[in-house]
Amino acid sequence: MASQNHQRLLKSARSWANWSDSAFSLFGIRFGWDFIIGLIPGLGDVISVLISMRLLIVARALGAPLRLQLRILVNLLLDFFVGLVPIIGDVLDVFFRANQMNLRLLEKWYNTNRIAQSKM
Template sequence: MTDDEIARRVRRSRQWANLLDAAWGIPYTRWRFGLDSLIGILPIAGDLAGAALGLGIVWQARQAAAPRSLQVKLLGNIGLDLVLGAVPIVGDIADVAFRKNQRNAALLEKWAAQRQAATPRRA
């Protein structure tokens, strides 16, 4: 996998995370929310749909040949959000505050940056 392909997948992950977690802002606050928070309002089905949408970032990580340990960490964030989402009201607040997709995109970006820094440059 080339650095350009990995960068493209990381960019897609960031865009997806922004749509799911930070597409809209609440005026006069720093709070942002996205599609994940909106569909998470639906009991059970919304949380399952949010988890399924979050798997898009894990898919990009897998396609970028990210280490299995990173993929497990990404899945752990999704699982934690799914468990928190099972609690009424608390789950809705957790969707806005925890931002699993933003966290996962940041983890993927960090891995890609470390990978690029460790790769020797060709002259």
């Protein structure tokens, strides 16, 4: 039962990361709502980081270790502070896809953890 719930959480996280970081393409450059929302000076970056906390919440729900949760938080904060820099921060935000990065970290941990548990 927990495994099905975990799979639903991961599927939702995948969808979220795609929506947030790479849902659109313009001239071959992928970007998502995180970039678009971040264009609102100051407030956009605050909204974006608050919304991006969703992956941290998923990590906690899956029982991810504190170290992984902190790494996810650091990535979110880096994305936030880079995004605060006018123009340059917005451009860098297209290439620093914190949500995609955090999703990969979470899936790697989850899959490794699941494999290790199945061997017991």
